Amino acid sequence: MIGVTHYVALSFLLFAIGVTGVLIRRNLLTVLMSIELILNAANLNLIAFSRQLGDLNGQLFAVFVITLAAGEAAIGLAIIISMYRLKGSVNLDDASELKG
């Protein structure tokens, strides 16, 4: 029997993979993709609980999370292009001005 626990566990596994991607990758594009994975994990969690409790509000929150993810991807990719123009690279290690 597949219950809400399975979905929550899967969602958390997805979240952990996304966090790992954000932490270990040097390429900004892949970091942004990992953030999308994290937002997907949040959506999966919201919808699993929406199903468990029979409450539509979880699905409505997920709509807003998807909206946020779209805006975040657009801004993030614009920043990446901007950085590429500036540095000729999309490597996180090359953006070290504020390090001092």
Added chain:
Amino acid sequence: MTAPFFFWFFAAIVVFGAVGVVAMRQPVHSALFLLLSFFGVAALFITLNAEFLAAVQVLVYAGGIMVLFLFTIMLVNIRRTAGQPYVHRQAGAALLVAFFLLAVVGGTIVASSRTSSLADAPADPAKLSTTTISRMMTETVDGKTVKTPVTEQVAGNSQAVAWGLYRDYLLPFEVASVFLLVAMIGAVVLGKRTMEYVD
């Protein structure tokens, strides 16, 4: 909630895709694995009776965001980083932190799965596809306008979500559209301007 086969099958696809995103060296391969993961999540949404969101997931993520990613990968020259290591120097420490996170929260999920409401049987799925709307019906009786309240049920997940968005969450919905406008203007400005690099 659903047939175990579908859950395990699509969960395997989602996890495989997610691991591929993190492990692939080339960003374009990562993007294709991300696409696989998005489709898996959309399928899981269907198993959770969220048909509308499954469609939105495919349209917005697999359609819109993925095209944005692929265009950006096309615009930036990724060949230049080909020879360099693609993970941070502190990757070992980062993996340790991630496994710690996995252990702590995973342990909490497992521990609470037996005692808390997580173990309860799920609610009736019909609740997710029906919503009650009440409106005033206007009719003319003997030359006078009479308003009588009526309630009716709408069926279908998309209709239920639409009623929720346009009735209960109208203000957040409008704020979200302003947010998208701001994001669009921001993306255009950031992408257009050539910044002078002052050392």
